[in-house]
Amino acid sequence: MNKKHLNLSKNPLKPSLFFACSEKLQDVFIIIAKISLLVGLVISVLFIFYESFSTQPHLLYFSSSTRINPDPISPTNLSHILLCLSGSIATYKDRSIYNSKWWTPNQTRGFLWLDKYPEKNIGKGENSKQIRVSSTEWTRYKYSSRSAVRIARIILDSFKLRLPNVRWFVMGDDDTVFFTENLVSVLSKYDHNQMWYIGGSSESVEQDVLHSYSMAFGGGGFAVSYPLAKKLVNRLDGCLDRYHYFYGSDQRIWACITEIGVTLSRQSGFHQFDIRGNPYGLLSAHPMTPLVSLHHLDYVDPIFPNQTRINSLKSLMGAYRVDPNRILQQSICYYQKRNWSISVAWGYSIQLYPMLLPAFKLEVALQTFKTWRSQKDGPFTFNTRPMNPDPCKQPVIYFLDPPVQQEDNSGILTNYKRFGARNNCDNDAYALAMTLDRITVSSMKMDPEYWNR
Template identity: 45%
Template sequence: MAESIHKDQKTVSFDKCISSSSSRCSFMAIVIFLIFLSYFLYSFSFISVLKSPSKVSNSLLVPVMQVQLGSGQNHTEDKTELNHIVFGIAAFSKLWKHRREYVKTWWKPNGEMKGAVWLDKPTVNDSLSSALPEIRISSDTSSFKYRYRRGHRSAIRITRIVSDTVRMLKGTESERNVRWIVMGDDDTVFFPENLVRVLRKYDHKQFYYIGAPSESHLQNLQQFSYGMAYGGGGFAISYPLAKTLEKMQDRCIESYSDLYGSDDRIHACMAELGVPLTREVGFHQFDVYGNLLGLLSVHPQAPIVSIHHLDVVEPIFPKVDRVKAVERLMISAKLDSASLVQQSICYDRTNQWTMSISWGYTVQITRTYMPARMMEVPTRTFSDWHKRHDFNNLAFNTRPITYTDCQRPRVFYMSRTLGDSSSSTTVTEYLRHNELNPNCEWGIPDPSDINRIFVHKESNPDRWNKAPRRDCCRLLPATKKGTMMIKVAPCENDEIAAYSDK
């Protein structure tokens, strides 16, 4: 009964719609026809567009073209290399015989690096040395005013080295390949591979002024500026900016005759050009006196680019002269320049020791647990630029060398490397520095019983292409009494540097 009624209802309803020719049914038919027609026309238009790409709108084409260009681009051509950089080194003839030995430690001869040493007057036979850049004599600056009472007008000569270098390059074949002008002093040591790593981050076609302020808060705050790149620590200027600076620098120098140095004149001209300082913490002015151990053993997590004031501070390694000390550091730089003086922190639970490795430079062992947040703060092995031990005058945090005699660290300096640069695994040896070790009644074993430490590490040239993070270190089984073996390697995702007695 219910089924027959349902069929009858459907039949009656359908017949009614046909027989009645109602406006409602006509409207529905028209809507269906229009939808079908629109779909047909859209499909035909889309097929036609595919056959004729020129009709595609720009809004559709841009994303597709960008992806194709990005995937097919030859990135090798865009990568900055050492031969794209030209160095301008400021020097004095009376100091050059001594300071040229610093330049020899980092300069790559036989055309591998480009640049010139700019002297105030000629010296004997320097131009014949193949281990040094070519020697140039700075242009005459006697017509410029210099009104700073306690300064020296040689600052004008040095600040014009940028312009002199640009004029030296103009119209030459080398100019086509220039991307950066890098300034430094004759007592500045550069780490060229790390300099290249830093400059690769920036578009050399844009206006860039790259460097770092002083470590001295008073220097930055009172006499100079936190926005100024200090010339001793070195700075880089993109070549388009250097050419623009050359056009206006002489007028700019005349406008700032009352300034003290060469680098603050560069800064003043940059301010007129509207170009701010791009800070890179690997450029080191080192406006300090004393021992650089506290600074270099906890270097910022960034590639070390330069070291300045080598005639002012103590030798980087003890018991050798300053040049020999730099040469030893360069041995580590040749093995793994990207990791040079990068810190790792780990713990020996058995002996209750805290260990800090500054790869290629030092290993330090301290009795008892020292948290990572403390170990990454520089120790006060130096005084400020005014030869005072007022550490409020510095632009960074510091901590005492030791809080008790028992916590005085035992320092092991890099002595030699085992293997060569062709191997991916590096082994560096560190020997204990003999110094006064006060008695300690803590009952914790004395790290002085360790005489040498071997650090095993995989070279990691691409470390700065990733987010910065300290490497981790782990103790390895010792093979001889008085010897420690440590492995340094990238941390696992969940690995931490924290003490545990479990």
């Protein structure tokens, strides 16, 4: 019998060499694990202290798969926008006709929020929007203006409806005219899953100084993304008490959004229209951006001469519906054979100068209007140029002569008719220009993707 085997079998309780080695390895692994845990704990504590007290930006990002909407990657369209318009029973009858010119039934989403329901015969057939009455909860807050408190809470009333697939809440007044397809073009450039506050300032510097340059003026409309609206409504009531001394509802909203840490993203297509007089100069030199809104149309001259305010809006909307993105877009042309400079505000007006003028002058608005409050010649938040008193240096002006003609292959013809009698200029070049009674402009339909380039 094998001797080694006999020796082992004599003491069966003595541990084998294999198990002795295993226990030693186990002890080593336990020690290593304890050291690893201790090192990890120390690193974690140091990281917490670093994050808490360091003033340096941290390059540490966490991606989130949480989405506000069930279809987050689809392009934004009109169905994703909820319009939250403020009005009152006192103004509803007169202003509802403006709303009927731009609101598209069964396509536009939103509500006109009033202080009480109108009588059945008031505004009947003029307003396709669904009427809502503001919650009476607004009456319990401090105020300098009761209506401003009610209007500020309209975004809260709208949010509480919990309507599906809302990406944007867009605030406006009952006399705000929205160009909804262009509103879509502007908002689609932004990630609706982030917090955005989008709008425009007042045209009159005196208004911006009185209220704030960093505030979106409510009459021109402003947009709040769903994530920002969610945070806003949770703290809005407290803001109403804290900022009870403010004048307008838009100031209260702005102050509350500022507390959240979101600043205004400016879009110059939102027009508060804080001007008086003739809006021609401003509209004929519109910046290169989609026309999103107009406001205060009852406080300026009709957009088109020899038309009522309502018919003027109807004419402008007629051109807009044919080519939404091109409406009011300025094109500058030169006819060198006759030394003519021509500025076209598509769908609205043409200015013909029987002389060569640089483009940087033509893109500046003619001063045909005054400031909102003081009714002075300025200042404004954009450059203006006075109408030259010399009749030979004034433009020959043409206005759109509807209807707009749409041709095959997306081609569009717009006709413009000369406005006004011959002036007192004896210049031969000017006299030649005055013989031109009509101008026809041919264009292709503008691609909305142009704004994303």
